[in-house]
Amino acid sequence: MGRYRKPIQYVILAFVLLIGGFAIGNSLFTKSVVLAKGDKPPSFRLADLNSQVHELKDYEGKPLIINFWGTFCPPCRNEMPALQQQYEKWKGQGLELIGINLSEDRLTVDSFIRQIGVDFPILLDKDKKTEKAYGLKQYPTTFFITPAGKIQEVVIGGLLTEDEIEKRVERLMQS
């Protein structure tokens, strides 16, 4: 028995270090649900109004803006035309813009989009799944994602003016 004493001590202490370290580490790094600058946005797989499936990975390597919006939210409605303007201005330089609708009925979304005249892809979330994955608390929320796939900026609440959007787009295009 005495011969194995030391190895047993080391094995047990190593186990303690491993399991204990895992447990304590877990308690130290509890993640926030809300995404922040530098985070990797969670993936999604959603259909647009033309029944085309879009995935986050389709946009890898491109500067991307994801705008979460709903027809029931006045600031979302108000910033749509400005987003469209900026999309037209920058899409030639590779900017991608997608609007993810907040789990409304296709009909409701479709008629609003036709009315406004938006031509960037509008994806339909189902049962608030993507919205929850992105930890949304307020609408609209807009994520600016670098070509490297990292969140550069999160804007909660309406951007409203084109200038405000443009400033951020420029920053995104430079990254």
Add this chain to the structure above:
Amino acid sequence: MFQNTKCECGHQNPIGTVLCESCGKPLDEGLLKDENAQLEMRYDGVARRSQKANPHVVDRIWNFFSSVKIAVYLIVITLIGASLGTIFQQESTLINMTERSEFAAFYKEKYGTVGVIYHALGLSRTYESWWFITLLVMIGTSLVVCSLDRVLPLYRALSKQQIRKHLQFITRQQVVYVGTLKDEPKEWVGRFGQELKRKRYRVWQENGALLAEKNRFSRWGPYINHIGLIIFLLAVLGRSIPSWHMDQYLSLYEGETRQIPGTNYYLKSDKFTVDYYNDSELANNQKGTKVVKLYETQARLYECTDACDDPLAEPVLKEVMQHEIRVNSALTYKGLSIYQNSYQERVRLISVHPTLLDVGTGEAFGTFDLLMDHPDRNQFQVGDYTLKLNDYYPDFSLDEQKRPMTKSRDPNNPAFVFRIFGPGVQSKGEIYIYFPLPNEKSKYYEQVLNESFKIRGDNTGRFAVKVENPIVDGKMNNIEYSEYTTYLNIRVDKAMPYIWVGAAISMIGLIMGFYWQHRRIWLRVDGDKLSLGGHTNKNSFGLRADVAWALGRSGIEVSPKSLDNRRNSR
């Protein structure tokens, strides 16, 4: 400190030995001072495994955890820490919040300044905090190390016991008899051994010395208890493995089917019932009050079999279970448990079955079904007429620019915009806005808006859409609605079987240790002098009774009381 660890019997003992491992002679300085004092019999006087002359770092860490004193401190600190978590409500019980700022606001509002301090100190998450987990890990380590350091030497000591013990070892036990033997020693010792065997002792003899022992297994009780506790602690830790633990809430209105997030299961509430006791069932002081008798969700569980992750298709669901979920009667399916948590009384329209009418003649052209959630069909055939659904606003309102919009995603005031085509209708169709909710405000909207379409020339006022006979025998007819929204708690806890196993092992250990006692009797005859010592870890009275009984049967009458050595020494 130098300590000579070699006993006079020739046995070389490890450092820290209290009683010689072989003959039992006291070695510890404290025990040598007073020759009549009772012996310290803990762990049979053997050294703890890790006691060493020159400990280095790893040994020091090991020794720290090997100390029972440290273990007691750890437990006391943990208890105090755990009690801090009971002062105010814990964050984990607040269902609808996820963010630090939300929690901070909650504690400030509910408990004031003390709440702010409580939250800032992290006590609102006591049981998930790093320091609490660290304490648990340390207790776990201490359990393993303490047990190992004591159980192995004890096992060794008990499995190779010397039969003939040092005289001092015998006469300094808690139960002692010293006397003169009149009979022939060898024969008498044999007889005495036989008597003890009848009391279910195991007896060994060697040249006029005797060792009798009973219920040694009860000594292993505490260590088995510790094994159980370690399994218990590891199982609790296992909850941090993501697939092992789930605790979330799902709201369902009657008739709604929703996916349980993070699983392949879908849940539907067919109906929610809340029932109250009537006055005859209540005690006098409760009469006239509403006391709930039943909360029940009639639930169906579905498993998705196809198109589960296809955004273009509806998932294919297969019903796997039906259950009436009540308080203390959860729906359980393959490790998933669904409990009734709460409910909300909220009327929500599900579908209507309206009729298309000719306003002038009152003629009904036919009926159709209209769903409030996902009215995905956009064309309805009613008699000769086609109703094309152009627009849908679940919660109708007007925005700043006076454009129609929906205020929310819930059908609180749904509005459907149809374009009607058919015989005698202008080629671009007739626009008709329909508000199914049977209240004045909705009907007013419907009238005003259709009037405005009429002015624009989109509507001739020829058609009307409405639910006929909305109330039959006091019940809603042609209208389907949900009265209650139920909130269900969905749990997965794969650690639970291990927690039970750990708890059961721990209980077995406790019972072993509590209800049996390890009793030992040593005896030696030197010439005609008989010396007998007995030791037990508890219930000294029982041991004395055993010894007095066996002595009595062998011709030496003594009262059990007189055997008590502890009395004499006090």
